[in-house]
Amino acid sequence: MIQSIVHIALVVKDYDEAIAFYTGKLNFTLVEDTYQPEQDKRWVVVAPPGSVGTTILLAKASKPEQEPFIGNQSGGRVFLFLNTDDFWRDYHEMVSRGIEFxxxxxxxxxxxxAVFKDLYGNLWDLLELKENHPLMKRMK
Incomplete structure (x- = not known):
């Protein structure tokens, strides 16, 4: 059996400001932005540069009970983990683009x-895993 996690939904306040942050500040690729008229929402997917794995679905809060979770989907814990092939290159680039560590x-x-915040306050790890880390073996 082969299965994979395709998307992680991230609740956002506004589609366009979230797209601007992820593509402009984190250099993510906009994979899809499709209007769904039957639900009056958009299907917005972004992914880190060069990534072929899990993507992020930017899901606009559509009900008042969803709004308190914008920026706090994990109760203040690190929520997402961005692995890179060059930590210092990406760290310095992110700092220069105004990312708050x-x-x-x-x-x-x-x-x-290092831990940084996205535009809504969700915490992320920026990682460069060592070559002998079990996940690195899975990525090859």
Missing amino acids: VREPKEQDYGMV
Whole structure:
């Protein structure tokens, strides 16, 4: 059996400001932006540059009970993990684009890591996993 996680839904306040942040600040690719008239919403998918795995579905809060979760989908924990092939290149680029890092870069047993916020306050790890990390073996 072969299965994979295709999308992770990220609740956002506004489609266009979320697209601008992810494509402009994080250099993600806009994979799809399709209007769905029957539901009066858009299907907006972004992905990190060069990624062929899981994508992020930018899902606009459509009900008042969804709004409190914008920026706090994981109760204040790191929610998403962005692995890179060059930590320092991406860290410096992100800083130059105004990304707020809330935990400075640190060498860990598994690799380099720093924590940043997205435009709504969700916490992300920027990672460069070491070559011997079990996930790196899966990515090859």
